[in-house]
Amino acid sequence: MLVAYTAMKWLMKPGESPDENDEPHVRLGRLYIYHFEEQSFAPLTEVQRLEMAAVLDIKWCHAPIAEHPVLGIANAKGAVELSRLIGYEKKSCRLETLCSVNLGGECLALSLDWSTGREQRKHPLQLVSSDSKGRLSLLSIEESAPSVHILEQWKAHDFEAWIAAFNYWNTSIMYSGGDDCKLRGWDTRSSPRAPIFNNEGHSMGVCSIQCHPLRENLLATGSYDEHVLLWDTRNMKQPLADTHVQGGVWRLKWHPKQEHLLLAACMDNGFKILDCQGSMVENKEKCTVLTSYILHNSLAYGADWSRLLLSNPLVLSTAMPVVHMDQGDGAVDLKVQNLKIVYESPTATFDVLLDEEDHTLASSVQAEGRSDLEGSRVDGKGSGTKACGETGSPKARKETSLLATCSFYDSVLHVWKWETSQATTPLA
Numbered sequence: 001m002l003v004a005y006t007a008m009k010w011l012m013k014p015g016e017s018p019d020e021n022d023e024p025h026v027r028l029g030r031l032y033i034y035h036f037e038e039q040s041f042a043p044l045t046e047v048q049r050l051e052m053a054a055v056l057d058i059k060w061c062h063a064p065i066a067e068h069p070v071l072g073i074a075n076a077k078g079a080v081e082l083s084r085l086i087g088y089e090k091k092s093c094r095l096e097t098l099c100s101v102n103l104g105g106e107c108l109a110l111s112l113d114w115s116t117g118r119e120q121r122k123h124p125l126q127l128v129s130s131d132s133k134g135r136l137s138l139l140s141i142e143e144s145a146p147s148v149h150i151l152e153q154w155k156a157h158d159f160e161a162w163i164a165a166f167n168y169w170n171t172s173i174m175y176s177g178g179d180d181c182k183l184r185g186w187d188t189r190s191s192p193r194a195p196i197f198n199n200e201g202h203s204m205g206v207c208s209i210q211c212h213p214l215r216e217n218l219l220a221t222g223s224y225d226e227h228v229l230l231w232d233t234r235n236m237k238q239p240l241a242d243t244h245v246q247g248g249v250w251r252l253k254w255h256p257k258q259e260h261l262l263l264a265a266c267m268d269n270g271f272k273i274l275d276c277q278g279s280m281v282e283n284k285e286k287c288t289v290l291t292s293y294i295l296h297n298s299l300a301y302g303a304d305w306s307r308l309l310l311s312n313p314l315v316l317s318t319a320m321p322v323v324h325m326d327q328g329d330g331a332v333d334l335k336v337q338n339l340k341i342v343y344e345s346p347t348a349t350f351d352v353l354l355d356e357e358d359h360t361l362a363s364s365v366q367a368e369g370r371s372d373l374e375g376s377r378v379d380g381k382g383s384g385t386k387a388c389g390e391t392g393s394p395k396a397r398k399e400t401s402l403l404a405t406c407s408f409y410d411s412v413l414h415v416w417k418w419e420t421s422q423a424t425t426p427l428a
Helices: 277-281
Strands: 002-011 026-036 044-053 055-060 070-075 079-086 094-102 109-114 126-131 135-142 147-155 161-166 173-178 183-187 197-199 206-211 218-223 227-232 241-244 251-254 261-265 271-275 288-293 300-305 334-344 396-407 413-423
Touching (some): 026 094, 044 070, 070 109, 079 109, 094 147, 126 173, 135 161, 135 173, 161 206, 173 206, 173 218, 206 251, 218 251, 251 300, 261 300, 261 396
Parallel strands (some): 109 161
Antiparallel strands (some): 126 135, 126 161, 135 147, 161 173, 173 183, 183 197, 206 218, 218 227, 261 271, 271 288, 300 396, 396 413
């Protein structure tokens, strides 16, 4: 498995003194590629580093392009760049720049999203990006001679457009969130300059949006107002659920296989794993917080799941359907939860981004923590010891997920294993 990892520095121009402030700061960044080995004593090994403009967001395309994983990069020069991964072996893999497009004007490219969120190739293949001037840009990818072009660009928000995301089930629809506290929807089949809805359900800037890749019509949004909202995209007037997570929600990521799990990076309140099953099935007004890690000494700015298959034989294969065991009301009964750190990066001065592409991780990160942590049980009593007989019982089903988190000023990345044991109902 490969881990894409970014670094950021904020510097004056070469030769400038701190008193010469008439020119803007130079924002420099670095992209690291690491090889991840689960059984190794040091799980991450650096295989490449690239100097570049500071990185605000990176995401792997969910499906290969010309048989290669492709990484999209939104940077501080106001450009979106594409790079492809060459080679898969530990010592031979590297990123190779394909093309880039400038969004125009002096701006920061703040976010991007691919149209391939359901892991299917979309024709035409597209990207959407948001920038610090409040604009959205719809980008088209030409694959035969790799290039990226702006199809449409429009003013979407009064201030920074923090986030943009596709509706993965209908990629003519896009969503955006801005520092003007607005959540908006756009349809490129009509004039994109007129939103199809304008929602003010959040009381502060909207900075995270993700459409559910496994469940149609479900959208998650997060804001500086410390609330995670779930929406039915067919009715954007009132959220399905409203969960207060006590920290600004900078990133949200749905689990790639278990549709009820949502991972949130909550800035000054660490990260949380939410169980949204009750809101999906029973119309509960808020989601359940299954596990929290709140010992960061800095802002938790990144969190993401991996699709990596772990070597533990009890881990479900992606070829097997994930069965949500229930008690007759659709609620998942997680008897044991255990969150264990498997990697902690040394403190440095960089940002990390960790998202996923088959055997590859990538997202927007820097995290801090202690070397071992037990997750909270669903009943809130904690799981310092395993429930007797639950893990070894043939009526329990074990699953292990790999995730990564990061925090900002202390510049630390954590990779975690989250192990759960689900109660099963015997077959008649």
